[in-house]
Each structure stands twice: as structure tokens, then as C-alpha cells.
Amino acid sequence: MKRILVTGGAGFVGSHLCDRLIKEGNHVICLDNLYTGTMDHISHLLSQPGFEFVEHDVREPFDTKVDQIYNLACPASPPFYQEDMVGTSKTCFLGALNMLELAKKNGARILQASTSEVYGDPEMHPQPETYRGCVNTVGIRSCYDEGKRVAETLFFSYHLQHGVDTRIIRIFNTYGPRMNPDDGRVVSNFIVQALKGEDITIYGDGSQTRSFCYVDDLIEGMYRMMENDDFCGPVNLGNPGEFTMLELAEKVLRLTNSKSRLIYCPLPSDDPTKRRPDISLAKEKLNWQPGIKLEDGLVKTIDYFKGII
Numbered sequence: 001m002k003r004i005l006v007t008g009g010a011g012f013v014g015s016h017l018c019d020r021l022i023k024e025g026n027h028v029i030c031l032d033n034l035y036t037g038t039m040d041h042i043s044h045l046l047s048q049p050g051f052e053f054v055e056h057d058v059r060e061p062f063d064t065k066v067d068q069i070y071n072l073a074c075p076a077s078p079p080f081y082q083e084d085m086v087g088t089s090k091t092c093f094l095g096a097l098n099m100l101e102l103a104k105k106n107g108a109r110i111l112q113a114s115t116s117e118v119y120g121d122p123e124m125h126p127q128p129e130t131y132r133g134c135v136n137t138v139g140i141r142s143c144y145d146e147g148k149r150v151a152e153t154l155f156f157s158y159h160l161q162h163g164v165d166t167r168i169i170r171i172f173n174t175y176g177p178r179m180n181p182d183d184g185r186v187v188s189n190f191i192v193q194a195l196k197g198e199d200i201t202i203y204g205d206g207s208q209t210r211s212f213c214y215v216d217d218l219i220e221g222m223y224r225m226m227e228n229d230d231f232c233g234p235v236n237l238g239n240p241g242e243f244t245m246l247e248l249a250e251k252v253l254r255l256t257n258s259k260s261r262l263i264y265c266p267l268p269s270d271d272p273t274k275r276r277p278d279i280s281l282a283k284e285k286l287n288w289q290p291g292i293k294l295e296d297g298l299v300k301t302i303d304y305f306k307g308i309i
């Protein structure tokens, strides 16, 4: 039984990760300040003997005995990470620093939940890990994008300078049950709007693309990366299926049998025009690729939202 710290464990991805780690028989310490996460996501785990919840902010140092750390604490939805931009950058940097110090002290392995946002608005398509990105340092997404980039740098520096056993994954748009209905991200927005019969908000002309990975597939890749003894990354984890936002809206309307109309809203600045992961490295090093098609994952997610709204 390993002692595993999951920061951001009460969030969307983090709560699914806690489920998986408990299922594998580990002792899980779920740390969260409940900024975007909620106790509802982990209430079913509180009675498990191997699970503990600690309300804490990763911007402050934290001490415990651990074998592994998954560092996920950070708001991921643009409206939330832009609500307190300075706070977001501090979470990225100080959170990574504090958790790396903890890993160093314990000789623990530590995995950073990085993001496809490190590629910014990419000029290379699809994006391999070797692509260095096209990121604006002074835009509304910068607090998050540059925060995540410097966190990767800190991970690399702790690895080289202090020999810390680091792992970096770059997560591409992930969706599934336990997304917050008010989260603001596209999959949850479209499903909630369709189920309520409200207008579907297409930002810009809807021709921008994203590649959507179902959360169970992501968790499998994340787990494999942590358990891999000789590959530090960074590695892309995402589903290479690429869709425009108009295509996504059409699928959601069809699967919910909704009569909602599409309305067009201004495109937020620096919104990447396209995004698709090159997952050759994940296939080679982790023998991982996603198995859940967008429509199948949307059906599961729609069922979840039907239950909560």
C-alpha cells in the first residue's frame, strides 16, 4: 500500500483519480482548497479506511509522509482561472514548488498535470511534445498558460538539480461526469444548455477545433505514467479525434434530442484556433491510447448531467 497525495483531488479529474487509486488499494490523501472542487465529488470515499481529505491551499507549504504525489491543484476552466489571475499563477508556481519540496524531502515520485495550453495557439498541427509552443505572455490566458509552463520548468529543474523523480503529462481537453455544470467549459456548457432548452453559445464562428478525451481514458494514461519507472515525459495525453465546436454542438443536440438554437457570441481573445495531440510517444512509452469515442463519452456525460440538473 502506497501513501499517495492527490492535490486538487476534489476536482473533476482529481476525484476520478482518487477513485482509481483507492481501487488499487492505496492510502490516498486528497488535498484541496475547494476553489472549484466540491466535497460532493469525494463524499462516497470519505468512509473508506484508506482515504483522507485535507482542506489546504497548495500555495502554502504542506508536510506529510508520501510515496507519490499527483499535482493537479489548479482551476482548469478559463472563466475560473481568469477570475483571480494572480492567484492562478501563484497556484501554478508556488503549488509546484511546495509539492516538489515535499517530493524531495520524502524521496517521492511526483507527477505534474500540465496541459496542451503550453502549446498556446499552435502553428504546428497536430502537436508533438517537441513543439515549443506559441503562447502570449500578456493575454487573458497567460496566467494559466505561462503558469503551467513555468511549473514544467520547475519540475525539470528539480529533476536535474536535486534528482527528484518527476513525471510530466500534458492533458488535452478532457470531459466526463463530475464536470461542474457552471464550469464554463464547452462540453459542460453545451450539454447543460441543451438539456435546459437554452441557447447553445458558440464562441466565434465555431470553426475552432478541440480534441476531447473521456476522463476514464485520461486516468488510465495518468496512472500508467506514474507507474512507469524509466520515462519522465513530458507526454501528451489526449484523444486525437478532432472536432469543430459546431460539430460538437450538433452532436450534443442530437444526443439530447434538444430543440435549443445555436447563438453566436464573441470569441474570447487568444482562443486557440486548433488543437490535436500527437500521441505517438504515449503509445510507444506507455502502450496507451484512448478507447472511448466522443459520442459514447458524451452519452455517459449527458446521463450524469440529467441526474444533477
Ligand code: NAD
Binding pocket: 007, 008, 009, 010, 011, 012, 013, 014, 031, 032, 033, 034, 035, 036, 037, 038, 056, 057, 058, 059, 071, 072, 073, 074, 075, 076, 077, 091, 095, 113, 114, 115, 116, 170, 171, 172, 173, 174, 175
Ligand atoms: P477542476 O477545476 O475541476 O479541479 C481543480 C481542483 O484544484 C479543484 O478541486 C480546486 O478546488 C483545486 N484547487 C485549485 N486551486 C487550488 C489551490 N490553490 N490549492 C488547493 N487546491 C486547489 O479542474 P480539472 O479539470 O479537474 O483539472 C485538474 C488538473 O488537470 C488541473 O491542474 C488542470 O490544469 C489540468 N488539466 C485539465 C484539463 C481538462 O481538460 N480537464 C486539461 C489540461 C490540464
Ligand code: UDP
Binding pocket: 077, 078, 173, 184, 185, 186, 187, 189, 190, 201, 202, 203, 204, 206, 208, 210, 245, 267, 268, 271, 272
Ligand atoms: N466555447 C464555445 N462555447 C462555450 C464555451 C466554449 O464555443 O460555451 C469554445 C471556446 O471558445 C473554445 C472551445 O470551445 O474555442 C473550448 O473551450 P473550453 O473553455 O472548453 O477549453 P479551452 O479553450 O481551454 O480548450
